[in-house]
Amino acid sequence: MPLTAQQQRILEDIQATRPVSDADANWAVEAGYAAQAEDGDIDLTQEGRQLVDTTRL
Template identity: 80%
Template sequence: MSLTAEQRRILADINATRPVSDADANWAVAAGYAAQAEDGDIDLTQEGRRHVDSSQLQG
């Protein structure tokens, strides 16, 4: 699946621990690219990391 520039930005922000909106976080979790802990922390899944790593190679 190809991600939009905005979706790649969201994943990059999560990866860099920059704040993201609730809507952005919810999208990433629902898409399986991120996981959110009970305390609200969010981190990328392996699939999410794969998209961030590959987009950085293209950039």
């Protein structure tokens, strides 16, 4: 299922280390596209990176 424009933006923001809301971060983590550390840092998982990278081709 393709991502919505908003979901794509969330993943791009995470990759670019721009701040995202708690709700957006929670969506990305629950979807398996991001992982959040105990200190609050968030980063894309391999699956999340692939979604961001393929849209830029």
